[in-house]
Amino acid sequence: MGLGCSKEKDIQIPEIGEVDADDEGIDAGRVEDYGTQEVREIKVTPEFTILMSQVEGNFYAYGSKCPHYGANLAKGAYLDGIIKCPWHGASFDVRTGDIEDYPSLDCIPSYPVKRDETGKLTVYPNNIGTYTVQRPMCSLQVKQDLYVIFGAGPGGLSAAQTLREIGWDGRIIMITKDDYLPYDRTKLSKSLGIDWDKIKLRDEAWFEAAEIEVMLSANVTSLDVEEQELTIDGMDETVEYHRILIATGMKPRVPISTKNGIIGTDLGNIETLYDLRDSRRIKEKSKGNVVVMMGAGFIAMEILPSLSLLARRVYVIHRSKRPYGITFGDSVGRVVQQHLLKKFGRNVRFICSDAIKKIYGNAKKNVWKIRTLKKRSIRCDLVIFAIGGIPNTDMILPYKPQLENDGFKLPHEPALGMQGGFIPVNEYMETHLRDHYACGDIVTFPCRSSVTTKAQCGHFGMAQKMGHIAALAMADRQPESIIETVPFFWTTVAGVTLRYVGYGEHYNHTVIFGDLNALKFLVLYKRGWKTVAACACNCDPIAAKLSFDLQDNVHYDEEYPEYITSIFTQKPISGDTIFGLKYTYEEDVNEYDLIAHIVQRSWVDRRKKDFKKAARKDVEYIHKPIMSIYEKLFYRKQKKFHRPTKLEIMAKYDPVRLNFQRLALYKDTRFRFARNFAFVRTRRTPTRRPIFY
Structure with missing residues (x-):
């Protein structure tokens, strides 16, 4: 395993003895000039600056620009020796310059600092003009051990780089179906048709120096986790591995052409955005044509500015009331929509609360027009689906059926305990099967901010952090934990950048600072008294500073920190209210427990009986259809059974909405609840009949 057996993190602080005697250095002030949480910028040349900070009485000098995209770290957030980029949340240790949090792949330089007896500080910068430092990597030594990064x-x-940086000297193969080496996919939607050279993360020379093998355009047809082998299309032999990291990501969701779904999705000129080829194809096909885009999430809103400049007209059809749906809330979605209409209103149309029902084709079997659920007909030349993604885990074979003692075979079970295509992992990215790890969008991982204690997060920086943790576990190092990591996400729409920090699952109300119409605001997403996420627009570095507070589990009741009130002097206003809930309790009240409490209290008041509190832990806030077609057919054939009322069906599919309509369910005298089981009383039969859902 090479050097991978060490479990301690090496911290290499620059030594004063390394300074050249002829170097005069740069005056950095005196000891008493520095505060405990202060970052001071020192100009070395008119174009080159460095930063200086104090940590536990020691002084450290380091680079002033983030290696990711060159943001000025002096305008970021600093806390206890960690400095965070104001743009994308990359964090660095000021003592060593090492990465503490992604999305940056490189470190920042650190410089020796001398302190004399009088308290004068002198810094000795070397490599003036350099803002990026790559950590040293080991070379390939042991070819018998094979780690596959799928x-x-x-x-x-991130996992491949971490393995080499910590000294694992075995063989590493990276397998991908893409035609290019790793690149920044977040730029595909912001700049359609962009070249690979402008968004590449690592070039071919870096992989050769790290001695990491890369298999491009490799279509993996099956992954047998029991036999530990991969089958690749076009190869006669399988790839056998010792350990594997599954990081296949998500693939775009495309509705299947069915009678009950969207008809006509198998026609030509229907596109999704996944890789560079899709980006170039959308750019070419949209020039001078009418484009219909289904979806109003992050990808759709980032594509829209480029499409509006290329296409003759763009129709955005989405099911929600505003763009971004419940993720950002109605207030933020409204101002983003107004900004887009103000800038591209001539050829952009938003159609909300609707969806595509059927796509019609011409004689060439290409898109000709579409028809929506509300019977709108739109003539178009191109249809783009931007309605999210599904886990790219179809190639993972299920477990082989096992024989019981009586000779019967048990059915196939999903491999790695997959649920809906997602792979559950622990805090170290380990699956329940030994030597198998997973990271990125395809995993559900433990998260402190999640109501259900399991989260699924499709963020670029979170995927890198997971890959880093998985690499430490694969090399038998002491891995870090993902539980305390705070996600940091960013999106750019027509020149407006929104920075989102935290995990805002099931928030119930928002608090808004600033002016939404002026596009300078801060939105705090709260669950009860607890702040779970925040969205900042044109108010850097608030998002970076909030990430420190969320990581330390700091909450705000009436008083907010100075870095917020200094920018937004006016008092905040109450924003969106989700599910009619607005908590002011002193302790964190779980939404599910509160609903169960309301149900129990209603039973005691109305029935004068002390029923057992209903358990609502398994309730999901998803507005499902009132009645499926199968239930309609069932009740149509079985007429002797009581047909459920709208309130009864709401109790099954939407209990949250039910409980916030003044508990109308309990006013209906035809039935009642007892221990989570519904019974119906009719006039014809005195016996109680169960409702069949």
Whole structure:
């Protein structure tokens, strides 16, 4: 295993003895000039600056620009020796310059600092003009041990780099179906048709120096986790591995052409955005044509500015009331929509609360027009689906059926305990099967901010962090934990950048600072008294500073920190209210427990009986259809059974909405609940009949 057996993190602080005697150095002030949480910028040349900070009485000098995209770290957030980029949340240790959090792949330089007896500080910068430092990597020594990284996204690349940096000298193969080496996919939607050279993460020379093998355009047809082998299309032999990291990511969701779904999705000129080829194809096909885009999430809103400049007209059809749906809330979605209409209103149309029902084709079997659920007909030349993604885990074979003692075979079970295509992992990215790890969008991982204690997060930086943790576990190092990591996400729409920090699952109300219409605001997403996420627009570095507070589990009741009130002097206003809930309790109240409490209290008041509190832990806030077609057919054939009322069906599919309509369910005298089981009383039969859902 090479050097991978060490479990301690090496911290290499620059020594004063390394300074050249002829170097005069740069005056950095005196000891008493520095505060405990202060970052001071020192100009070395008119174009080159460095930063200086104090940590536990020691002074450290380091680079002033983030290696990711060159943001000025002096305008970021600093806390206890960690400095965070204001743009994308990359964090660095000021003592060593090492990466503490992604999306940056490189470190920042650190410089020796001398302190004399009088308290004068002198810094000795070397390599003036350099803002990026790559950590040293080991070379290939042991070819018998093979680690496979299945996927070349941010998580896979971060894992491969970490393995070499910590000294694992075995063989590494990165397998991807893409035609290019790893690149920044977040730029595909912001700049359609962009070249690979402008968004590449690592070039071919870096992989050769690290001695990491990369298999491009490799279509993996099956992954047998029991036999530990991969089958690749076009190869006669399988790839056998010792350990594997599955980082295949998500693939775009395309509705299947069915009678009950969207008819006509198998026609030509229907596109999704996944890789560079899709980006170039959308750019070419949209020039001078009418484009219909289904979806109003992050990808759709980032594509829209480029499409509006290329296409003759763009129709955005989405099911929600505003763009971004419940993720950002109605207030943020409204101002983003107004900004887009103000800038591209001549050829952009938003159609909300609707969806595509059927796509019609011409004689060449290409898109000709579409028809929506509300019977709108739109003539178009191109249809783009941007309605999210599904886990790219179809190639993972299920477990082989096992024989019981009586000779019967048990059915196939999903491999790695997959649920809906997602792979559950622990805090160290380990699956329940030994030597198998997973990271990125395809995993559900433990998260402190999640109501259900399991989260699924499709963020670029989170995928890199997961890959780093998985690499430490694969090399038998002491891995870090993903539980305390705070996600940091960013999106750019027509020149407006929104920075989102935290995990805002099931928030119930928002608090808004600033002016939404002026596009300078801060939105705090709260669950009860607890702040779970925040969205900042044109108010850097608030998002970076909030990430420190969320990581330390700091909450705000009435008083907010100075870095917020200094920018937004006016008092905040109450924003969106989700599910009619607005908590002011002193302790964190779980939404599910509160609903169960309301149900129990209603029973005691109305029935004068002390029923057992209903358990609502398994309730999901998803508005499902009132009644499926199968239930309609069932009740149509079985007429002797009581047909459920709208309130009864709401109790099954939407209990949250039910409980916030003044508990109308309990006013209906035809039935009642007892221990989570519904019974119906009719006039004809005195016996109680169960409702068949």
